Amino acid sequence: xxxxxxxxxxxxxxxxxxxxxxxxxxxxxxxxxxxxxxxxxxxxxxxxxxxxxxxxxxxxxxxxxxxxxxxxxxxxxxxxxxxxxxxxxxxxxxxxxxxxxxxxxxxxxxxxxxxxxxxxxxxxxxxxxxxxxxxxxxxxxxxxxxxxxxxxxxxxxxxxxxxxxxxxxxxxxxxxxxxxxxxxxxxxxxxxx
Numbered sequence: 001x002x003x004x005x006x007x008x009x010x011x012x013x014x015x016x017x018x019x020x021x022x023x024x025x026x027x028x029x030x031x032x033x034x035x036x037x038x039x040x041x042x043x044x045x046x047x048x049x050x051x052x053x054x055x056x057x058x059x060x061x062x063x064x065x066x067x068x069x070x071x072x073x074x075x076x077x078x079x080x081x082x083x084x085x086x087x088x089x090x091x092x093x094x095x096x097x098x099x100x101x102x103x104x105x106x107x108x109x110x111x112x113x114x115x116x117x118x119x120x121x122x123x124x125x126x127x128x129x130x131x132x133x134x135x136x137x138x139x140x141x142x143x144x145x146x147x148x149x150x151x152x153x154x155x156x157x158x159x160x161x162x163x164x165x166x167x168x169x170x171x172x173x174x175x176x177x178x179x180x181x182x183x184x185x186x187x188x189x190x191x192x193x
Contacts, residue, residue, distance in 0.1 A: 003029045003078035006057075011091040016066040016098070019091060022058035023074045033077035034059070037085065041069035052077055053123050067095045 006023035013020040025031050033052035036059055039045065049059060064070065069092050073085040 001078065001080040003031050003076040003083045005083045006034070006074045006076055006086045009072070009074050009086045009089045011072070011089060013060075014091065014094055016094045016096045017062070017064050019061050019064060019070075019093065020058055021061060021072055021074065021089070023086065024057065025076055029076070030079055031055075031076045032079060035075040035077060035082060036061075037073045037075075039071055040065065041071055041090070050077070064093045066093055068093050 004026050006025055008024040009021065010023070011019050011021050021036065023034075033050070033054055034056070035051075036049040038047045038049065038061055045065070049061075051059070061070075061072075069090065071088050071090055073088055075085050076083040
């Protein structure tokens, strides 16, 4: 059940200290990540890059030595293991003095070219986002519930204020001619301790 090896491994956007490697995965296979073995041909440096929970089919290689030969191989990571390594791909980084043609729009561009702008969210990031959204939903639900309780209490109090109770009101006709209820005198309870 291991996935097949990546195909069409290519190196693009070569610079003095970076390059982009890209590849294809045969259709129909479940691939959840990749692994890249990068090594200098003179054997002085070897790097293993492993990325899971991604559908990306490209990776930027950084901190490469200027004017050096490299070999890379790519493996697909599936649900049940890793594929065999792809065919070896050789490339050579540029010299620092090598310039892009003057008509190129990338000349002098020091942006992080090749960083994946459409990067898929990692599982941990998704869990954090979902947890924060659930907490906000709980806070909003609690607020709405409290608001409804306060609103219900206010409307009950208003109904009691506007509806005179028959035992506390007696019709009187003071000079204005309007019905008024008798005012209760305030009561004071004294509790001895």
